[in-house]
Amino acid sequence: MDLVLIEALEVDTVIGVYDWERSITQTLQLDLTLGTDIRPAAAVDDIGLTLNYAAISERINVFAAEHDVALVETFAERLAETLRDEFAVSWLRLTVRKPGAVPGAAAVGVCIERGHRLESA
Numbered sequence: 185m186d187l188v189l190i191e192a193l194e195v196d197t198v199i200g201v202y203d204w205e206r207s208i209t210q211t212l213q214l215d216l217t218l219g220t221d222i223r224p225a226a227a228v229d230d231i232g233l234t235l236n237y238a239a240i241s242e243r244i245n246v247f248a249a250e251h252d253v254a255l256v257e258t259f260a261e262r263l264a265e266t267l268r269d270e271f272a273v274s275w276l277r278l279t280v281r282k283p284g285a286v287p288g289a290a291a292v293g294v295c296i297e298r299g300h301r302l303e304s305a
């Protein structure tokens with residue numbers, strides 16, 4: 185299995201369990217590792233045959249702008265489901281960090297893996 189990477193993508197969204205968080209936008213930082221087979225695209229140098237990280241990043245920005253949830257867990261789970269529905273992703277690892285949420289910690293958050301890792305031929 186090959187991997188396409190999106191690292192330290194910053195997106196703005198409404199997120200948080202406390203009342204004061206319900207009326208503000210906060211920035212989340214995302215790391216995304218996407219499992220795919222890059223060989224068909226590499227063989228003919230065609231963006232249409234791989235996971236377009238620019239298009240996926242734009243989709244994540246739209247997702248963040250449209251969603252409003254309490255937990256980073258919910259954000260991660262729903263985003264992973266959306267990406268697996270809309271792109272040819274066999275497996276993904278998604279880390280969602282909420283910088284500055286806890287005093288003394290650079291960031292807090294979750295990391296999830298979904299789907300099946302395909303072996304390379």
Ligand SMILES: Nc1nc2c(c(=O)[nH]1)N=C([C@H](O)[C@@H](O)CO)CN2
Nearest residue numbers: 199200201202254255256257285286
């Ligand atoms: N496991 C989690 N713990 C907490 C979350 C969360 O989303 N998942 N959220 C908060 C608050 O919103 C916090 O980030 C505000 O600073 C607390 N714990």
